[in-house]
Amino acid sequence: xxxxxxxxxxxxxxxxxxxxxxxxxxxxxxxxxxxxxxxxxxxxxxxxxxxxxxxxxxxxxxxxxxxxxxxxxxxxxxxxxxxxxxxxxxxxxxxxxxxxxxxxxxxxxxxxxxxxxxxxxxxxxxxxxxxxxxxxxxxxxxxxxxxxxxxxxxxxxxxxxxxxxxxxxxxxxxxxxxxxxxxxxxxxxxxxxxxxxxxxxxxxxxxxxxxxxxxxxxxxxxxxxxxxxxxxxxxxxxxxxxxxxxxxxxxxxxxxxxxxxxxxxxxxxxxxxxxxxxxxxxxxxxxxxxxxxxxxxxxxxxxxxxxxxxxxxxxxxxxxxxxxxxxxxxxxxxxxxxxxxxxxxxxxxxxxxxxxxxxxxxxxxxxx
Numbered sequence: 001x002x003x004x005x006x007x008x009x010x011x012x013x014x015x016x017x018x019x020x021x022x023x024x025x026x027x028x029x030x031x032x033x034x035x036x037x038x039x040x041x042x043x044x045x046x047x048x049x050x051x052x053x054x055x056x057x058x059x060x061x062x063x064x065x066x067x068x069x070x071x072x073x074x075x076x077x078x079x080x081x082x083x084x085x086x087x088x089x090x091x092x093x094x095x096x097x098x099x100x101x102x103x104x105x106x107x108x109x110x111x112x113x114x115x116x117x118x119x120x121x122x123x124x125x126x127x128x129x130x131x132x133x134x135x136x137x138x139x140x141x142x143x144x145x146x147x148x149x150x151x152x153x154x155x156x157x158x159x160x161x162x163x164x165x166x167x168x169x170x171x172x173x174x175x176x177x178x179x180x181x182x183x184x185x186x187x188x189x190x191x192x193x194x195x196x197x198x199x200x201x202x203x204x205x206x207x208x209x210x211x212x213x214x215x216x217x218x219x220x221x222x223x224x225x226x227x228x229x230x231x232x233x234x235x236x237x238x239x240x241x242x243x244x245x246x247x248x249x250x251x252x253x254x255x256x257x258x259x260x261x262x263x264x265x266x267x268x269x270x271x272x273x274x275x276x277x278x279x280x281x282x283x284x285x286x287x288x289x290x291x292x293x294x295x296x297x298x299x300x301x302x303x304x305x306x307x308x309x310x311x312x313x314x315x316x317x318x319x320x321x322x323x324x325x326x327x328x329x330x331x332x333x334x335x336x337x338x339x340x341x342x343x344x345x346x347x348x349x350x351x352x353x354x355x356x357x358x359x360x361x362x363x364x365x366x367x368x
Contacts, residue, residue: 003081004324006070007088008110014311018130022298022307023246025178025218028089029136029235030125031144032163032172034154040164041102041117049101049117056116059150060105060124065143068108075099083320089127089178091115112143119164120172122147131242133175137235160227170227175238179245182217182295183252186267190219193248197221202241216287216314221245253299265355268296276347280333281340286317301353313346 018024034040038052053073061071074082074095082096091104095118102117115123124147126140154162160170168174184190194204203224206214221242223234256264271292274281281289294310296302315321317339323330326338 001070003070003072003077003084006106007084010312010315010321011308013110013315014308016129018128018132020131020242020246021129022294023180023249024131024242025129025180026089027128027130027132027136028125028174028176028178029133029140030123030174030176031140032120032161032165032168032174033122033124033144033147033151034162034164035121036152036154038121038154040119041121042119042164044101046101052121053101053103053117056121056151057103057105059147060114060116062150063143063146065112065139065146066105066107069105071105072103073100074102074104080320080324084324087315087318087320092118092123094118095123112139114143120168122151131177131239131246133177133235133239133242137175137231141231167224168226170225171229171231171234173226173231173234174222175235176220176222177238177242179219179221179242179249180217180291180294181219181245181249182291183249183256185217186264187252187256189248189252193245194219197241197245200237200241201225202238215284216291218287218291253295257299261355264295264299265301265353268292268299268301268353272296272347272350272353275343276350276352277344278340279344280336281343282336283317283319283322283339286339286343287314290314290317296353300356302350303354305350309346309350313343317343 035052035056038044039048041049044052057071060066061069082091085091085104086093086096090106090110090113092115095102095104095115098117104116105114107113111127113125113127124140124143126136126143128136156162161172163169163172181190184193197204201224203222205220205222206218221238223238226234229237271289275286275289275293290310290313294307297305297307297310316325319335322335322339322342330338
């Protein structure tokens, strides 16, 4: 089966509802593991990587959670399909660059994915829509426990699970949530939030993780260290911080609407106007403008327009998804034209934003 035939459609993914949606786009818990007495992937020779990969891949495929899964070597995947996996946050950019001796296994519902021979022998992750960190942790913990019965993990009583990067030592867990924070960005408060989060030992990154840009006002919040705290404690800690960020985002939106409503409506109205009229638009510009359209839907400025419309456009307008949809090879200029055509067509029946009516004045202001 081809990957394109296996993956859930963007339309179906966009309709998945979840707790704390729409501010929290998704939750992810990732575990890093290595095999005892086996050279880390970055130092292993190709024949050794292939042998280790085959061993791990067979163990992962045998899990009940992976019944009907898609399993493939990275060298057998076309570059376009690799990029689609990156755009869906199913594999890292680093893993997409791998070839022979690396592979990945993806569950039927796309909530579990195991990267084999990335930086570590195993990078297994659980993905859930909205704020579902505990659910994601329980799911990946079950996978990890089952695999530990089949594979001999590299483990130290003093240091915990041994990993290629020292920052993953210990539990080897990375807990993260993707948040949509246009209110904090428009209020120019997002940098304060990032600084406060960093002081708590957490990291804030862009759309595709470390060293990437926060396109579309999307930010990943995750733990930085994995040594010295239990998995449950880290999941709970991040959950509390994310809840606080949600409150800050909601407060920022409320304050902006109270004190600077025209500024908010101007940003959203201009975004709608460009998206509904443009004939050429880049991926970056589309993401940033769709973010504002999404905010407008959240605020009720587009009555009857489902949030799923923007969720789907977020995904299908990205370069690999767009290229796959229309043709195998497109230049950047051709993608920009087709992207604009697609967005205009999807917004054809969406009316311009309607600001909520102002509250009527009191008949007798002096009375209480």
